[in-house]
Amino acid sequence: MDAYLGITLLCTLLAVSIVFVRCWTIDTAFANGLPWADLRNEVFQTTRASLRQLANCTQVLQDAYTKHSKKGQPFVVSDSSFHPQIMLPHEYIKWLTTQPEAILSVWPVRTERRALGAMMSTVDHKETVAFIDKIVGRFLTPNLDNVQADVSDEMGASIDSAMGLDEDTWHEVNLMQTFKNIGDRTGVRALFGLVLCRDQHFLRVLTRYKTLMGIGVLLSGHLPPIIRPVGGLLLNLPFRIYKARVKKALTPVIEERMQKVKCEQDDATLENESQDFLTQSVKVIMKDKGTAHRSADYVADQFLVLSFATLASTSLVASNLFLDIISSAPSLDAYERLRSEAVSVFKCENDWADPAALKKLVLTDSAIRESLRRSSIQTRGLLRAVVSPDGLTLRNGTHVPRGTWLGVPVQAVHMDGDLYDKPYEYHPFRFAKMRLEKSVPGHDKADATDISDTFLAWSYGRYACPGRWFAVQNLKLMIAYITLKYEIEPISKRPESVVFGDANVPSMSTSIKVRRRTRA
Numbered sequence: 001m002d003a004y005l006g007i008t009l010l011c012t013l014l015a016v017s018i019v020f021v022r023c024w025t026i027d028t029a030f031a032n033g034l035p036w037a038d039l040r041n042e043v044f045q046t047t048r049a050s051l052r053q054l055a056n057c058t059q060v061l062q063d064a065y066t067k068h069s070k071k072g073q074p075f076v077v078s079d080s081s082f083h084p085q086i087m088l089p090h091e092y093i094k095w096l097t098t099q100p101e102a103i104l105s106v107w108p109v110r111t112e113r114r115a116l117g118a119m120m121s122t123v124d125h126k127e128t129v130a131f132i133d134k135i136v137g138r139f140l141t142p143n144l145d146n147v148q149a150d151v152s153d154e155m156g157a158s159i160d161s162a163m164g165l166d167e168d169t170w171h172e173v174n175l176m177q178t179f180k181n182i183g184d185r186t187g188v189r190a191l192f193g194l195v196l197c198r199d200q201h202f203l204r205v206l207t208r209y210k211t212l213m214g215i216g217v218l219l220s221g222h223l224p225p226i227i228r229p230v231g232g233l234l235l236n237l238p239f240r241i242y243k244a245r246v247k248k249a250l251t252p253v254i255e256e257r258m259q260k261v262k263c264e265q266d267d268a269t270l271e272n273e274s275q276d277f278l279t280q281s282v283k284v285i286m287k288d289k290g291t292a293h294r295s296a297d298y299v300a301d302q303f304l305v306l307s308f309a310t311l312a313s314t315s316l317v318a319s320n321l322f323l324d325i326i327s328s329a330p331s332l333d334a335y336e337r338l339r340s341e342a343v344s345v346f347k348c349e350n351d352w353a354d355p356a357a358l359k360k361l362v363l364t365d366s367a368i369r370e371s372l373r374r375s376s377i378q379t380r381g382l383l384r385a386v387v388s389p390d391g392l393t394l395r396n397g398t399h400v401p402r403g404t405w406l407g408v409p410v411q412a413v414h415m416d417g418d419l420y421d422k423p424y425e426y427h428p429f430r431f432a433k434m435r436l437e438k439s440v441p442g443h444d445k446a447d448a449t450d451i452s453d454t455f456l457a458w459s460y461g462r463y464a465c466p467g468r469w470f471a472v473q474n475l476k477l478m479i480a481y482i483t484l485k486y487e488i489e490p491i492s493k494r495p496e497s498v499v500f501g502d503a504n505v506p507s508m509s510t511s512i513k514v515r516r517r518t519r520a
């Protein structure tokens with residue numbers, strides 16, 4: 001009996017060990033002889049490489065980019081999700097982004113990496129992204145001029161509140177928290193209108209929802225498959241609680257807007273002039289035969305995802321932007337030159353609502369683009385999965401099977417010395433200068449919102465960010481208002497960003513010193 005129990009225990013232990021080792025190692029054969037980044041001669045080499053690159057992704061990708069991509073060779077990078085990816089050289093980017101959806105698809109990556117399926121379980125995430133894409137592209141972006149007055153009004157009020165009005169003393173503020181507060185309030189004003197953006201309860205629950213979704217999207221996509229179900233559940237629980245709270249606050253507002261729009265449809269003399277994006281979208285939804293039957297609950301779901309897309313990246317980019325500006329070489333005089341530009345453009349109150357004023361901010365536009373390049377919030381991007389049943393043959397002749405992920409080391413491309421002079425330095429006016437150099441290729445594509453295969457902050461190709469014009473409008477107004485009304489103490493060394501897998505974000509503990517300028 002004892003022997004029987006011993007053998008059973010031994011077999012169970014063996015089976016568990018096999019499953020464990022199988023789940024924690026990667027079959028390197030799929031890459032058909034391509035070189036691997038940071039693969040060392042050690043036991044569990046792929047597992048250890050996967051875990052190592054989680055916090056050291058920047059360096060791993062940079063070294064492999066120099067060693068392989070610069071010679072036109074794709075390389076493989078292990079990943080903590082145990083789904084290794086093939087990183088393509090810069091010259092493959094146009095090819096990568098123009099492959100048909102039936103061959104290379106973004107959707108399996110979004111479901112698994114961004115955990116969209118799990119985080120958006122109450123809606124079809126593919127349908128939601130398509131819907132958001134449509135309303136942002138067709139309605140928010142063309143209407144930006146109309147929301148500028150509201151956005152600039154809220155920008156001023158939220159900056160005053162986050163940075164204070166004390167003209168006598170310098171005080172310290174937490175960088176990320178400050179730009180989160182400013183970005184969230186301003187974004188909510190544009191999306192949902194004045195009442196909700198001043199509603200402290202709504203702002204609080206929305207911010208928590210957004211933070212939890214950010215953590216969920218980032219973490220669950222990086223978890224090894226063996227712990228993903230439990231990890232995903234633990235991440236999902238608090239997220240669902242806050243999602244329910246935001247929906248509870250938002251749904252009655254949407255019902256009210258739907259009711260108003262319905263009254264307007266019945267009686268054109270009641271036409272509501274509200275320019276906030278929710279009202280505009282509700283009008284579109286109710287006029288479109290395909291969506292007219294949708295409930296307020298459905299619209300709330302779509303707008304929650306849109307709020308996340310709108311608010312999550314903008315505050316990270318704004319934090320990076322100000323860190324870059326205040327830590328740039330003193331000889332560049334970046335802060336003062338941006339301020340002088342703002343002084344020359346914003347001469348009276350009406351200028352803040354004038355779209356033509358924003359177009360004159362050429363130095364500001366350049367400082368934004370340069371920060372998006374220098375301090376990219378993504379280490380890698382443009383991830384696509386091979387979905388064609390026969391696999392895919394890469395441009396160098398390597399055949400990879402269905403299910404393989406391809407992508408680009410975004411940060412390393414931005415730091416390529418052949419593409420950018422002194423790439424590690426922040427040169428705020430690099431792109432303003434480039435615009436004037438008519439002989440330089442790409443001089444006419446140097447606006448902050450322009451996409452190219454050498455500038456990947458907005459991604460590239462058909463899935464490039466549709467919200468970039470709105471984001472840049474916000475960032476320009478932010479730089480102008482802050483440089484005009486505040487001094488920020490320069491810092492001699494930019495604090496290191498925190499890298500976690502695909503994300504590269506400013507440190508949460510960084511503080512800056514600010515003081516309100518004295519009124520003349």
Ligand code: HEM
Nearest residue numbers: 132133309310313314317457458459463465466467470471
């Ligand atoms: C500075 C801030 C922002 C940055 C750096 C940024 C960057 C990006 C990037 C890199 C992608 C591609 C993601 C992927 O490949 O999966 C993306 C997609 C997207 N962004 Fe942004 N974004 C920003 C702000 C915004 C804003 C303000 C909005 C909405 C108004 C927005 C809406 C979207 C949407 C809807 C998509 C999905 C597009 C699609 O799949 O077709 N983003 N963004």
